[in-house]
Amino acid sequence: MSMARSSKGVFLVIGLLTIGVVAVTITYRHRTPPKETLQSILQARGMPAAKRGMQLSQAGRQLLPPDERAEMDALYAEALRSLPERERLRLEELRKHGAQASGREVTEMGRLVQKALRTLPPEKNQRLFALVEKAVALQLAKQQAATQPK
Numbered sequence: 001m002s003m004a005r006s007s008k009g010v011f012l013v014i015g016l017l018t019i020g021v022v023a024v025t026i027t028y029r030h031r032t033p034p035k036e037t038l039q040s041i042l043q044a045r046g047m048p049a050a051k052r053g054m055q056l057s058q059a060g061r062q063l064l065p066p067d068e069r070a071e072m073d074a075l076y077a078e079a080l081r082s083l084p085e086r087e088r089l090r091l092e093e094l095r096k097h098g099a100q101a102s103g104r105e106v107t108e109m110g111r112l113v114q115k116a117l118r119t120l121p122p123e124k125n126q127r128l129f130a131l132v133e134k135a136v137a138l139q140l141a142k143q144q145a146a147t148q149p150k
Contacts, residue, residue: 050110051101054106056139056140057135060134060135060139064131064134064138072131072132075124075128078120078124079116082119087112091109091113094108094112
């Protein structure tokens with residue numbers, strides 16, 4: 001009787017496990033993906049996240065008011081002037097690749113930009129980051145509005 005009881009228990013556990021796996025699979029396939037937020041974009045890591053952030057920032061820059069766009073450009077220009085000429089030229093070359101840049105190129109761009117930004121005073125760095133956040137938020141809102149059912 002002990003053997004019969006234990007095999008029934010095994011079948012019960014396997015049955016429950018199978019039901020659980022099927023339920024999780026169905027839920028996973030039919031759930032809606034989480035809504036992309038400014039924080040999720042800015043905190044994301046990895047190459048796809050870096051490229052997505054670059055795309056949103058560049059597109060969102062066009063949505064900023066002209067005075068803020070000019071301010072953002074001036075802050076970037078000030079930071080980039082601190083780089084040696086060879087690195088400035090390399091950065092310009094890399095920027096031409098845009099979204100088609102390889103992972104290595106994106107990493108190199110990031111390193112050069114971070115090096116330049118470290119030369120800005122903290123208040124200018126904070127202002128530039130605020131402008132980038134605003135640009136990303138504007139572009140994200142525009143994209144989400146375009147996908148909303150009318």
